[in-house]
Every structure is written in structure tokens, then in C-alpha cells.
Amino acid sequence: MQTEAAFPATAQREGPLKRFRVLDLTRVRAGPTCIRQFADWGADVIKIESPDHMEVSDGWGGLRDGPDFQNLHRNKRSLTLNLKDPKGREIFLELVKQADVVAENFRPDVKFRLGIDYETLKAVNPRIVYASISGFGQDGPYAKRPGFDHIVQGMGGLMSITGDPSHGPMRTGIAVADTGAGLYCAMAIMTALLEREESGQGQWVQVSLLQAMIAMCDFQAARWLFLKEIPGQPGNNHPTSIPTGVYPTADGYINIAAGEQAMFRRLCTALEVPELMEREPYSTEQGRSDNRVALNAELSALTRQRSTADWMVRMEECHVAAGPINRMNEVFADAQVQHLGIATPVKHKRIGPVEVVGQPFMMSRTPSQVRSAAPDRGEDTEEILRELNYSAGQIAALREQGVL
Structure with a gap:
């Protein structure tokens, strides 16, 4: 396990997970939702992104300074790295040696083509916990399909039990499959880290949006499995408890x-x-x-x-x-919501003071922290490479070669 002393003290990281380092290859929503749980509780999270010259976005285009990106990616450091370049992959493997967790939500075949799959990383660091989030699973008939929240809400049964039956199937107003998969994945990683304390070995944990969606249907899914009842759309009524x-x-x-x-x-x-x-x-x-x-x-x-x-x-x-039934402005004006303090302030270097959505659970001795706004792409590249003992000249050369 990496020791705390080897980790940087930037932004005064504190919290129960501060001894862990997480390499974050995730993008869009499900993966970042997972990794936010580690970043907020003190882990050293390094967000690995493609260099600007590769013209690969994180799924957000020009909205990096917008509320969604900032809400998902606070408390991280950002390193740009071209993983298609052998030198970029070499740097990544050096980071893996010091890491506890690697998380990705590429299409299932991408990690193998890049040479950063679990078996490869396990050979470098047997203690690594490798987390994969996909739309439909790492294998099986749908494995290569692109996984989107809206699609999975339909396939996982949620849309058939949401809304008024006179208006047809209805999606929810939030990305519930993405969010659920991210939270289940965070729990899976935590479980693997706890198991590692006994075995000394990491493992590959896998979560799909489809599995998460079905699990979140919970009692409605159980009605079919147990009683062979097909739940319908109850509208605003509870399916069984009236009124x-x-x-x-x-x-x-x-x-x-x-x-x-x-x-x-x-x-x-x-x-x-x-x-x-x-x-x-x-x-x-x-x-x-x-x-x-x-x-x-x-x-x-x-x-x-x-x-x-x-x-x-x-x-x-x-x-x-x-x-x-509150609109969002009324939610955050509510006395109990204000008492709970879930609207959390953070200072962004360009936009100034803003608020993001804080953690929904509290701990008496080791609270979560929102220490820093989401980083600019590659903002911490030089700092992270210096921690790997790269000189200023070597870093400059890597930039010139398009590795960073």
C-alpha cells in the first residue's frame, strides 16, 4: 500500500481515504460519479486525460467550466497523457505501481488495445483494484453496444413503471442508471479494498449500467421474480400503498x-x-x-x-x-436542506465562488471535503511527473513529442 508520506499535500487533503491513490480514466457520468466518492473523502485522485492536440473531449465539449463537470470532477488533479504512445503508457504503468485503484469506463475492448487491462496492470502491481463500468457488461451479446442512461432506463424496466399509463413509457428526470452504476461501483471498489487487507491482492470489479438499473428497480423487479407479476405504470400513485x-x-x-x-x-x-x-x-x-x-x-x-x-x-x-413538491430553487431554500449543508462552496479560479452538491452522508470524525474546483485539462501534469522524478527537461521533451 502506498504510504501517506509519498503523496502530495496539495489543497490539504484530509479524510478517511487519504491513504489511497486512484487513477481516474473515466469520462461522462457513471465513472466520474464513482470516483467523486473517493475524491471527496480524501483520496489522491489523478484524472488522466488526452492531451489537447488529440482533440478528444471528456464528453463535455466546451462545458468544462459548467455546473455538471465542476460538480463531478472537484478535488482531483489532472494529468494529460497519450496512452496510445509507448512513452505515455510507460508513464501510466509507473503511476500504477504507486496506485491502489484504476477506474475506467471505456468500451470493453479499448483497455486491451491500449495494453492497460487488468491482467497487464496486475503484473505491475498485484494489489491494484481495477474497476470497469460498461453499458451492458464486459462480455455477452450486448457487450459492444454503446451504453447510454436513457437506453438503459428502458431496457432495465424503469420506463415501463414510470409515468402515467395514458402517456406511454416515461424516463426519469435524472441519469439514474449512470448514477446508480457509479455508486455501486464505488461500493464494489471499497469492498475490494477491504478484502485486500486480508488477502493482500487486488481484483477486477465490474459494474454495468444494465445491472445497476435492474438492481435499483428493487421491489418492482422482485415482484416479477417472486410472484410473476408484471408491474405497470402507477403514475404518481404508489404501486401498492394507497393513498x-x-x-x-x-x-x-x-x-x-x-x-x-x-x-x-x-x-x-x-x-x-x-x-x-x-x-x-x-x-x-x-x-x-x-x-x-x-x-x-x-x-x-x-x-x-x-x-x-x-x-x-x-x-x-x-x-x-x-x-x-419543490422546484430546485425551493429545494435549496428549504430550512432543513440549509441545515444539512449539502450545498457546498468551492472557489473556482476563473468564475470565483460557486456551490456544488456535497456528500449525502456524514461522519462524525472524518468529514468529506470539497477542497478544490475541477482542474483544467493537464493542470497538474508537471507536478505529478516531478513526483515520478522526471526532470523539467524530460517533461519539456515529452510535451514536444506529443506524449503530454
Whole structure:
């Protein structure tokens, strides 16, 4: 394992993962989502990018200073390296000797053509944990297909259970397959690093967007596997627990979740219709589920009579699970969101102070840090090569030769 002393102290890296070095070959979203988990918790993450002259983007074009790129790539150093050049590959292998993790989301065949596949790197560093994210898996009939979030949302079943059935299949408003695959991959790498503490050996971990998407369908997928039920599109209703969904108010909408008997009783109290709890067919959970359209119509007629804010006061008084449906500006103006501090400040050298989305979990002794904005392409190339004992003259020569 690389020692802390061998790592640079740039931007005061701290955190529970500061002893690890990660070589980041990922691009677009799923891979960077994974590596962000290491960068925020203190790992020395080196983002390896193609030199400018190769005219290969990270999938972002000219949006490097935009919110998406900055949100994904904070806390990293950037090294430009032409991996198609033998000298570039040689530098990469030197870095591998000192690294704990290599992560990539190329098409499955690319790493073999570049000579940076797991077996090759294992020969250089048997302790390396090598992580691969793909659209559909490293092998199999779909392995060479390009993997895009939108496509996988459909293939993994999510779009068939999202939205109103009268409008056909519906994708979600976020890249849920990409994000899920990235987070599962981060968990897989962490698991491999923990196992390495016993075995002393690294291993190859593999995650696909398709597997992640199916896993995130969770209970809906289990309904088919266990009961052979094909879930449909429930719209804003919960598939099984009614009433759970969106209800109109005098000035907008509110979410209510009151499918369980005690919660439905409290909802009837909040709405000042206690008799509704005893009226057939609404007295049982199954009766409410079977008659959801009629029940929702009655509830909607009641919720329309007051504003969202008024209903939130009333629901809280009666201990009913409910919440407003916020636009993004309202999300970050919310008192609880501000208390949690998930909007995290960072200073960008060109745009100045900005905010990014922080980590969604906290630790009492070793918190995450957003230390630095996303680096410019190759911003840290010279620093990283000096750590490998390259001289200024050697670095200049490598630049001249198009390696950097």
C-alpha cells in the first residue's frame, strides 16, 4: 500500500481515504460519479486525460467550466497523457505501481488495445483494484453496444413503471442508471479494498449500467421474480400503498403517504373527515388499493380547499407523512436542506465562488471535503511527473513529442 508520506499535500487533503491513490480514466457520468466518492473523502485522485492536440473531449465539449463537470470532477488533479504512445503508457504503468485503484469506463475492448487491462496492470502491481463500468457488461451479446442512461432506463424496466399509463413509457428526470452504476461501483471498489487487507491482492470489479438499473428497480423487479407479476405504470400513485401520491392544493400540489392503517386514520383527522376511515370500501388497505381512483378523487376535492403551506402545518400537527413538491430553487431554500449543508462552496479560479452538491452522508470524525474546483485539462501534469522524478527537461521533451 502506498504510504501517506509519498503523496502530495496539495489543497490539504484530509479524510478517511487519504491513504489511497486512484487513477481516474473515466469520462461522462457513471465513472466520474464513482470516483467523486473517493475524491471527496480524501483520496489522491489523478484524472488522466488526452492531451489537447488529440482533440478528444471528456464528453463535455466546451462545458468544462459548467455546473455538471465542476460538480463531478472537484478535488482531483489532472494529468494529460497519450496512452496510445509507448512513452505515455510507460508513464501510466509507473503511476500504477504507486496506485491502489484504476477506474475506467471505456468500451470493453479499448483497455486491451491500449495494453492497460487488468491482467497487464496486475503484473505491475498485484494489489491494484481495477474497476470497469460498461453499458451492458464486459462480455455477452450486448457487450459492444454503446451504453447510454436513457437506453438503459428502458431496457432495465424503469420506463415501463414510470409515468402515467395514458402517456406511454416515461424516463426519469435524472441519469439514474449512470448514477446508480457509479455508486455501486464505488461500493464494489471499497469492498475490494477491504478484502485486500486480508488477502493482500487486488481484483477486477465490474459494474454495468444494465445491472445497476435492474438492481435499483428493487421491489418492482422482485415482484416479477417472486410472484410473476408484471408491474405497470402507477403514475404518481404508489404501486401498492394507497393513498400515496400527489394531491392538488389551492396553489399547487402536495405529496401525501398514508397507505398504512394508522397513517390513513391520521390523514382523515387532518382533513377533518374522520368518518372516511370507517366508510366502505376505504376501511382496509386492500379496499383503498382496489378503489384508488374514487378515493383519490375524494381526497383531491378536500386538498384543493387550502394552500400547500396551510396543509403542511395541518399535516405536521396530525403527524401525517406529507411534503411540498419543490422546484430546485425551493429545494435549496428549504430550512432543513440549509441545515444539512449539502450545498457546498468551492472557489473556482476563473468564475470565483460557486456551490456544488456535497456528500449525502456524514461522519462524525472524518468529514468529506470539497477542497478544490475541477482542474483544467493537464493542470497538474508537471507536478505529478516531478513526483515520478522526471526532470523539467524530460517533461519539456515529452510535451514536444506529443506524449503530454
